[in-house]
Amino acid sequence: MTKLNWGMIGGGEGSQIGPAHRLGAGLDGAFTFAAGALDHRADAGRDYGQRLGLAADRAYGDWREMLEGEKGREDRVDLVTVATPNSTHFEITKAFLEAGFHVLCEKPMTMTVEEGEDIVRTAAKAGRICAVNYGYTGYSLVRHMRAMVARGDLGKVRLVKAEFAHGHHADAANADNPRVRWRYDPAQAGVSAQFADCGIHAMHMASFVTGQEVTELSADTVSCIESRELEDDAMVNFRMDGGTVGRLWTSSIALGRQHGLTLQVFGENGGLRWSQEQPNQLYWMPLNGRLQVIERGEGGLSPEADRTSRVTVGHAEGMPLAFANIYADLAEAIHAAKAGRPIDPAADLYPRAEDGLRSMAAVFAVAQSGKARGAWTDARPPMFR
């Protein structure tokens, strides 16, 4: 398969997300890192890009320069990853889509629902991929959960129980540290802190696995550390359009949890449990049966799981490979588009602009419901009502 050209905006020297994307994009050899505007300081970005192996003329000083530079090239980048500060996602993503590039945008895709709707329309009009990086959906066994639900193993799904709890912001003595504080400051973080940062991953995963969308929700948001204006803990009850009930807890003060993203799905005919910290096992309880351990990589799983499993059973796979699976989906989608052939359905699972939009609507609904003592609130973006 021809290698695709890939470019990145943001993810400069010292960032955490930059290496993760480069690792994910590079892992399968499907993408060549060909262009970048890696830093808001133009010189630093150009220098770092060249040190990472970019040609001098494709190590750009800012995203506008990159847009101009790439637009005219024969070998222009096939995919642009946007990993800049949150407030700039909208403008950059929109500009690249309009210029005909496929985009993978870091979450949150936008800062408002209106912007989210704009991106969805822009991508549709441009006929370009706009993916959003809900990377945990790349885990092989998360994909298998989705496949099990889709093929009916659980029957009707009655309840989804989702959690994303950690304790990394529990230290009151550290609350004023700028690396922590900004998340809880509406001026910098928007209307929500912990739900927008972590909870939304769990909610997206609930949708991803059940194939249903959230319609309305009721949120109890609290700031356990009192100086925080935004919530550090939230409980969200929700309803989904296929009739499933949802319950989601997210916290940043949960001492003892590290990165506690867990999903439980309960249906008429069975229940599932999966946890991000031990992602290679999936617990399956068939109705009137016994709890079973499904191992990533075991024989006889779904095509969706097989495709995203890279090493043999019993060898742990971790988050970077989940991330890489999102890129692998995108490579497949781009190749299919180029060739005018259908996409492998087992790969057609990357999170889309519509997911980014729905997430933004859910974030605003949580904030609104939280202020209204849990009043049930429509969680759908206006364009999907």
Add this chain to the structure above:
Amino acid sequence: MTKLNWGMIGGGEGSQIGPAHRLGAGLDGAFTFAAGALDHRADAGRDYGQRLGLAADRAYGDWREMLEGEKGREDRVDLVTVATPNSTHFEITKAFLEAGFHVLCEKPMTMTVEEGEDIVRTAAKAGRICAVNYGYTGYSLVRHMRAMVARGDLGKVRLVKAEFAHGHHADAANADNPRVRWRYDPAQAGVSAQFADCGIHAMHMASFVTGQEVTELSADTVSCIESRELEDDAMVNFRMDGGTVGRLWTSSIALGRQHGLTLQVFGENGGLRWSQEQPNQLYWMPLNGRLQVIERGEGGLSPEADRTSRVTVGHAEGMPLAFANIYADLAEAIHAAKAGRPIDPAADLYPRAEDGLRSMAAVFAVAQSGKARGAWTDARPPMFR
């Protein structure tokens, strides 16, 4: 120590709860099983009682007969356990308290808040113990959690996360089985099913461990199996009088959970996690430290834990011993009362009529809030407002 005389009402042949109480009461040799009215069928009860070793004149045909019979005896029973159908708890408990007996009543103590207040007043007036069997609080490490909170290891407790989920009522095909159906029928079960049956244990434990009472709550109650009038799944957010936020999930359709009673407590200086199915380990995360495993029976725990730990570290203890610890508390309380000496504070932990009353108020509040789409509702009994 002199053995105490113990009597039981209910718990006839074939019941589950009868053997559990006899085992719990008998375990330490503190009580002699001396009297009983074990069955609503008088002859069956007399016969079974004698087969269990009761003297013929103390194997009674019904509770009124027992009340009359025991009242006049020198060697009357020191403690009466009431383990009859729920709707009869109030009448029997009240009658025995008024006649000067100590009582351990199965949960729920009453069917209404008004009755609950009546019992609290009656016990106070009579100067008699009225305990309620929230037996899970007897576990050694649950007592240690309480001690850790009380002595300040966690600092201010910010959040309690409680769960009691099982999947034993998930089979729609079995929903009409009378042994299952009655729980979801308001005529038999009252205003709540799963919360009243299981969730209330978790809520009581949240109070027990934090030393705080629930003041108000918001509930999302659902019937995942549609034919059920009462809820089989509920999420309850609550607030406690010491400022702690509470979150409680309970479910009977959670396939994959067996008896998932789990408590997490998050404070300023550390977090705790304990699960009923593996009750001999307690997970403790000190702020800025590492997750540690506290083992039941290890050296250096609290007096409350030491007192309720019966075998050496590494040997599992289970539910029947937790149960027995409640009886051990009661034996200590009765002996202390007889001797006019203070109770060992490490033993003064059995759940009381006040707990039974508060639980009843919480059950009604959950039912009311659930009907009002989660409206925040006062969870306190009127007499404690």
Add this chain to the structure above:
Amino acid sequence: MTKLNWGMIGGGEGSQIGPAHRLGAGLDGAFTFAAGALDHRADAGRDYGQRLGLAADRAYGDWREMLEGEKGREDRVDLVTVATPNSTHFEITKAFLEAGFHVLCEKPMTMTVEEGEDIVRTAAKAGRICAVNYGYTGYSLVRHMRAMVARGDLGKVRLVKAEFAHGHHADAANADNPRVRWRYDPAQAGVSAQFADCGIHAMHMASFVTGQEVTELSADTVSCIESRELEDDAMVNFRMDGGTVGRLWTSSIALGRQHGLTLQVFGENGGLRWSQEQPNQLYWMPLNGRLQVIERGEGGLSPEADRTSRVTVGHAEGMPLAFANIYADLAEAIHAAKAGRPIDPAADLYPRAEDGLRSMAAVFAVAQSGKARGAWTDARPPMFR
């Protein structure tokens, strides 16, 4: 059922094993604690016995007095538990068997193989039960493992992997503490320390579960703390008479293990794993299937498991109940003997004098092989060769 009379020798005030036996014997109400010689100091024993509720004339000063006293009574004890220092087990057990009492002897049954053979012959000649307290075989799921093997679920058993490791003797600074040191002193402990104390439980369990006896073994014994004359760590490879290969590790310096008694059984058609610290779950891997969790108390288990399960599924049971199951077996055996009826086969599982004898032969074989750099050594008592 008539209550049986039970007596105890040893287990005086402050001992650990005394309360455990009284709890186990008393748990089901099958036995009345009727006589005892609880302490080597006659007065202390008489006093303590009476405080525990024994009649003055049955609170004996020593075991010879008890033997004389009980022998002549109509209501003599049906079962005598011998829980005295190891070196006295033989003499006492033999005397009571010869006088026509059933005996439950603490392990080790004797100090030599010759004495063990003597007890086996004595019990046979007297037609009395001589049980040995390998109490871990009382766990419900251990019994289920045995039933699964016996009914062929695993096919031919290829390999048994047993462990009993703890770290409670790892502290070199504490090695001279007399409560620890005696175990490693041949003058007090005999030919083996850690294998005789703990390893032998695991080896007996391997026999119990497979229904096979150990024929020969090779041991690597070491003293990790150099001042110890006897081993604190041993690896024992063995062969069983049904062709199964065995591997057994035992250690008292394994920091991080508490009471690590674990058994894995691998057969042609499946594998099992069980651990004493989490005794309510049994892991079952059928050939070409998935790992399953068998829960104590779940429906459809074997009669052997059902009989020894006391509370509903999901409620932990622990060691004291396992212990009580041994007593329940003995009650059944004694009642059956009295009534001249067959024993319930699901109860006919208490460890016997033959097990005590085989264990003693294994202990000597381990010591001999360990000294001979692991030379393969016959592990059978002469009378069974």
Add this chain to the structure above:
Amino acid sequence: MTKLNWGMIGGGEGSQIGPAHRLGAGLDGAFTFAAGALDHRADAGRDYGQRLGLAADRAYGDWREMLEGEKGREDRVDLVTVATPNSTHFEITKAFLEAGFHVLCEKPMTMTVEEGEDIVRTAAKAGRICAVNYGYTGYSLVRHMRAMVARGDLGKVRLVKAEFAHGHHADAANADNPRVRWRYDPAQAGVSAQFADCGIHAMHMASFVTGQEVTELSADTVSCIESRELEDDAMVNFRMDGGTVGRLWTSSIALGRQHGLTLQVFGENGGLRWSQEQPNQLYWMPLNGRLQVIERGEGGLSPEADRTSRVTVGHAEGMPLAFANIYADLAEAIHAAKAGRPIDPAADLYPRAEDGLRSMAAVFAVAQSGKARGAWTDARPPMFR
């Protein structure tokens, strides 16, 4: 940093090990895949190499052609990975070392001890790196275990307990499948099957973590499936040159184990436990303390752990990243050699030819001891005696 050129021999289309090496070498961007002789069928290898992006003149037909081709180039490969069938490792590795290339050889490095000594001498004479791919040593927490031992956290290490057990060869009905059978056939596999395939990883890890070498061993080897000439299960007791006792179990018939590589290390002052299937947690029991969970990526670990940790704490890392860490070590070593500077000591941890040699000596010792009923056997290669 300049990118290094990397080449591969073997790992053709459809192989498992080829993609794993390309993923590992490519992950950090330190190596460019520049040359290869990927298949024993010359045309297939050339074609596949070009499809993987190799230049036509560096997609070689066989390793001799590659040796000739690369030898003369300015931009010759800096590192050659040898992933051909086991019996060819020696010849190829030796040839490339002699020609001045650095080599990473798959295990086993050779088929005999003599060949192993030859490689060690050849590498020394050539002044070139000869690494051997014991890839599990690349896990971040394995490196941390080594660091903890080295800096004295455990005090003197008394005992190492290692396991590598799986059940993937347990099916007797599948034993004649050629993909399984060859391992147990001396003509194809040499003197050992399961120990040479899996056990040796565990033994190498015991050396890696303790910093000690195995001096002598005693093995009990068995073929649980009788048609097998070589062992499918082995227990190996060993001694190390720093006085540590070792115990190692390996099995391929252990139904219920997937890839059970576990290491426990017990020292004077603490114990460690780590398992390959959950590689992101390390259990640490300090003497007289409590069991603690060390998380990969947490703050304050050793430089060795920090260097090999790629994503933030709580995000699982898996085997491919461990593999990549070996390549990262090699990149550092090659860069340091080129620059004539010292190697970062935290990176100087890749397994060496000496490890490959020692492993081969251990394999032969296990086979010899197994045949001699566990006779203690020198496990050192002659040149290191």
